[in-house]
Amino acid sequence: MQHSKATTTAILIVAAGRxxxxxxxxxxxxxxxxxxxxxxxxxxxxxxxTHSKTWPIVVVIHRDDEQLFEKALAYLPDRHRVTVTHGGATRQESVLAGLKALQAFHPDYVLIQDAVRPFCDAPLIDRVLQCLDTGPQGVLPAMPVTDTLKRAETNGKVAATVSRQGLFAAQTPQGFAFAPILAAHEAAAASGRTDFTDDASIAEWAGLTVELVEGSPDNVKLTVQRDIAMADAKLSAALPDVRTGNGYDVHQLEPGDGVTLCGIFIAHDQALKGHSDADVALHALTDALLATCGAGDIGDHFPPSDPQWRGAASRIFLEHAAKIVRDAGGTIMNADISLIAEAPKIGPHRQAMREKLSEILGISLDRCSVKATTNEKIGFVGRREGIAAIATATVVFAGVRP
Structure with a gap:
């Protein structure tokens, strides 16, 4: 993709309609x-x-819809990037309100998107951005008209067949150089014009150059109840988004009176060395959960250099990772931990460990697994110098389109 890293692209989602x-x-x-x-x-x-670029997003909503929007925003993993402003009586007024709100971000480009086009995808966004990089002041994704077109008389009778050559159906996101489209909207408002049906038509009226790029046949606008029902059926039949994350951790053993594994203290002649309680099992599982939504690792969220985590119970880390997963729309389906240690014996404590995982994660006991093995006296584990853990987590997110 050629989109320059030096430019800033903002997103304006129009969602104030009734x-x-x-x-x-x-x-x-x-x-x-x-x-x-x-x-x-x-x-x-x-x-x-979720696109690869990190843009500010402004959503223009109706002032009566703040609670509805807040509930919808809960499904978004990166909600802090979203700014909300209130719209006007028409789409045109709402877009102008959104553009004014975006001025604080000083963007070079803006992509203006209808809220009711849920099937926009990354390739379409990329095509708009790539075209903007070539110099036009506006970019319009569109599909060629394929149906035969008729013009009717006022009495409903066919007056003529209209040539479809050179005709296109406009879509969003429509991309623009920010300053020119803001000026065009302000000029349209000042002139009293309120009959524009999209932002490209305002750009054309203002004399801006607008180029076409290939739209997407899936990028339909949901207008009537039947559209919504068909979209629901399509998304409900989508392939499940099942993600598996892996985690690995190891902690050194030192003289002591016991170890904490899977949140359970086991009396022992050694202890695990670490900044927190050194629960190697929960650390590995925390990393596994974070991996399912690309949220980094345990060190990113709980740096060992931070004194507030000295001696902390590792369930705090696991609960935090589980919240991140759920805030991203994930459902934890399974947690599996393999402990690798010569001692202490894990078997007598396995049930308590599984119950502790079930409690922390809020999932049923049959979805929690704890296993253990020795290292056959080989390596640092075999010499009783440390304990290692391997964890796997399975999480189901909202379905993806096939």
Whole structure:
């Protein structure tokens, strides 16, 4: 991808509409209807929040929808990047409000996206950005019109067949150089024009150059109730997003009175050396959980140089990792730990360890596994110089489109 690292691209999600054509629902306006297990707008936001670029995101909502939006935002792993502002009576007014809110970020480019297009994907975003890099002031993703077009008389009779050559159906995200599109919107507002149907049409009116790029046939706008039902069926039938994370940890043994493994203290003639309670098993499992959502490792969240974690119970680390997973929309399905030690014996404590994992993670006992093996007196484990642990965690996230 050629998008320059020196430029800043902001995202503007337009979500202030009432969506009357989608019918009345207890879930609120259509952008908050549940599809595929989460609000429609959450799917739209995820496409941009999980893209490889780190952009500021401004979402323009109706002032009556703050609670609905807050619930939808809970499905987003990187919610601190999202800024909210209130929209106006029309889409055009809402976009202008969003552009003004984005001025604080001083972006070079802006991508303006309809909240009710949940099937936007990374390749489409990349095409818009790549075209912006070539110099146009605006980029419009679009699909060529394939249906035969008819013009009707006022009485409903066909007046003529319209040539579809050179005709395209506009989509979003529409990309623009930030300063020119802001100026165009401000000029349109000052002129009293309120009849523009998208941002590209305002750009054209203002004399900006707008280029077409290939849209996506999947990038449909959900307008009526049938659209929402079809999107829900499509996402509900998606392949499950099952992720497996692995973790490994080792701690040195030193003279002492016992070790803590899987949150259970076991009396022993040695102790594990570490900044916290040195629970090698929970440390490995913490890393495994963090791996399922790309959240780094235990050292990123709990640096051993930080004195507040001296002697801390390692369940704190595991609970933190489990919260990160759940905040990202994950469901912990399984936790498996293999301990590698010559001593102490793990077997008598295995059930208590499994119960402790079940308690900390909030999952059933049958989803928690603890195993142990020796190292056949080979290596540092065999010499009783340390204990190692290998952990695997399985997490299911919201479904992905096949």
């Amino acid at each position: 969506g009357e054509r989608a019918g009345v629902s207890v879930e609120g306006p259509k952008q908050y209807r549940m599809i595929g297990g989460k609000p429609l707008i959450a799917h739209t936001l995820q496409a941009f929040a």
